[in-house]
Amino acid sequence: MQVLVRNNSSARLLRSLQRLIFNRGLATVTDHTVSEFAPPTVPYAQVYSKPLPATLKLKTGQIFQGTSFGAPTSVSGEAVFTTSVVGYPESMTDPSYRGQILTFTQPLIGNYGVPGLFKDKFGLMEYFESDRIQVEGIIVNDYATKYSHWTAVESLGEWCARHGVPAISGVDTRAIVHILRDQGSTLARLDVGEEAHNLDTTNVKYEDPNTRNLVAEVSTKVPVSYNPFGDIKIAVIDCGVKQNILRSLVGRGASVTVLPWDFDFTKVADQFDGLFISNGPGNPKNAIRSVNILRKTLEIYQKPIFGICMGNLLLGMAAGMDVYKLRFGNRGHNVPAINMTNGMCAITSQNHGFALKDDIMPIGWKKYFVNANDGSNEGIQHIHRPVRSVQFHPEAKGGPQDTEYLFEEFLAQVRDAKLKQTGTKIYLPETLPKQEATIFA
Numbered sequence: 001m002q003v004l005v006r007n008n009s010s011a012r013l014l015r016s017l018q019r020l021i022f023n024r025g026l027a028t029v030t031d032h033t034v035s036e037f038a039p040p041t042v043p044y045a046q047v048y049s050k051p052l053p054a055t056l057k058l059k060t061g062q063i064f065q066g067t068s069f070g071a072p073t074s075v076s077g078e079a080v081f082t083t084s085v086v087g088y089p090e091s092m093t094d095p096s097y098r099g100q101i102l103t104f105t106q107p108l109i110g111n112y113g114v115p116g117l118f119k120d121k122f123g124l125m126e127y128f129e130s131d132r133i134q135v136e137g138i139i140v141n142d143y144a145t146k147y148s149h150w151t152a153v154e155s156l157g158e159w160c161a162r163h164g165v166p167a168i169s170g171v172d173t174r175a176i177v178h179i180l181r182d183q184g185s186t187l188a189r190l191d192v193g194e195e196a197h198n199l200d201t202t203n204v205k206y207e208d209p210n211t212r213n214l215v216a217e218v219s220t221k222v223p224v225s226y227n228p229f230g231d232i233k234i235a236v237i238d239c240g241v242k243q244n245i246l247r248s249l250v251g252r253g254a255s256v257t258v259l260p261w262d263f264d265f266t267k268v269a270d271q272f273d274g275l276f277i278s279n280g281p282g283n284p285k286n287a288i289r290s291v292n293i294l295r296k297t298l299e300i301y302q303k304p305i306f307g308i309c310m311g312n313l314l315l316g317m318a319a320g321m322d323v324y325k326l327r328f329g330n331r332g333h334n335v336p337a338i339n340m341t342n343g344m345c346a347i348t349s350q351n352h353g354f355a356l357k358d359d360i361m362p363i364g365w366k367k368y369f370v371n372a373n374d375g376s377n378e379g380i381q382h383i384h385r386p387v388r389s390v391q392f393h394p395e396a397k398g399g400p401q402d403t404e405y406l407f408e409e410f411l412a413q414v415r416d417a418k419l420k421q422t423g424t425k426i427y428l429p430e431t432l433p434k435q436e437a438t439i440f441a
């Protein structure tokens with residue numbers, strides 16, 4: 001079904017209409033149209049007329065029994081935790097969480113429901129960080145069955161069920177976090193229904209998501225452009241880019257072309273005024289192809305480069321640094337990072353399990369930010385060139401916007417470099433060679 005809504009309808013009206021139509025199980029509204037969505041195979045109300053049992057099993061042997069409120073399905077992944085208080089729709093759709101079962105330390109989750117799929121004038125999603133739930137499953141202490149928010153169209157449980165993502169509540173998340181902090185992140189299983197009664201862990205299968213190339217799974221398969229009439233052209237290496245990174249660039253007037261993670265940027269470098277390297281899931285060593293391309297790029301490309309999270313890891317590796325896995329990672333919206341240039345501490349949004357080894361910096365590079373809690377690396381910068389990256393998330397979503405100024409600075413560098421440069425080339429998107437994503441062997 002397609003329902004057309006007049007262009008001048010107010011956002012409020014659209015949302016009411018969306019809620020009305022959605023609640024009747026017919027369709028979901030994008031900004032000017034209502035397009036069909038696939039209803040769940042088994043209606044949520046039918047599945048949850050009687051709560052299903054759910055069990056969380058950690059590979060290290062601990063078992064937690066609770067109640068399911070998401071999809072009646074079992075999954076395996078890496079158990080991690082976030083200290084964020086709000087922002088579950090953003091975190092759960094962040095591609096960097098792919099392959100992970102996410103524990104919320106915030107005890108009450110679900111109270112403001114889940115927003116509808118609205119798109120902004122650039123065609124970017126307004127309330128989600130990608131077009132699907134990326135986490136394998138979620139773990140909460142107390143699930144709020146009643147929700148209320150003006151953008152909400154469904155409950156967290158309904159959303160999870162519709163996306164085939166299991167969710168467990170009624171477990172002691174403080175105990176889970178203690179275990180993960182003490183012994184480090186571990187593989188886990190979330191079993192729902194019949195399987196949840198099986199507490200024997202001897203033959204349980206735990207799949208390690210890092211044996212897959214998660215970056216290749218979430219990256220775009222072909223180049224995609226947004227805001228083609230921007231005054232500067234930015235190429236984004238997409239390792240699993242969050243929508244708010246794209247919003248932060250196009251919203252400040254840039255034209256953006258999102259390239260596959262292993263796209264050879266050096267072949268199109270002269271068409272772009274700046275390069276951005278995105279966030280992304282999993283072990284950065286699985287994206288070694290991007291590292292090799294970045295190494296070549298650093299040799300030939302003199303224009304500004306900026307990277308976030310996975311972008312920081314890949315840029316550091318291209319500069320000659322090594323990465324290591326943190327014991328339990330830094331995930332939350334309240335993590336302090338110190339700017340080594342001016343000594344100022346910023347509260348940042350974070351979601352990573354790996355860090356750059358920065359005890360010895362490669363020649364020509366210096367530390368940019370350092371984590372005030374555990375001293376791990378939070379960014380690097382080149383000494384002479386406008387090339388830098390941060391491990392935290394200046395784009396937030398969720399989390400504080402204190403470091404959003406880094407986008408302003410990057411784009412100012414790009415505009416400045418463009419002004420100084422002579423004979424600027426005209427960028428024609430059609431000239432970009434199309435490239436299929438390569439299957440990870």
Ligand SMILES: NC(=O)CC[C@H](N)C(=O)O
Nearest residue numbers: 279280282309310353354
């Ligand atoms: N948010 C990210 O880009 C995460 C980077 C990487 N996957 C890590 O966990 O460290």
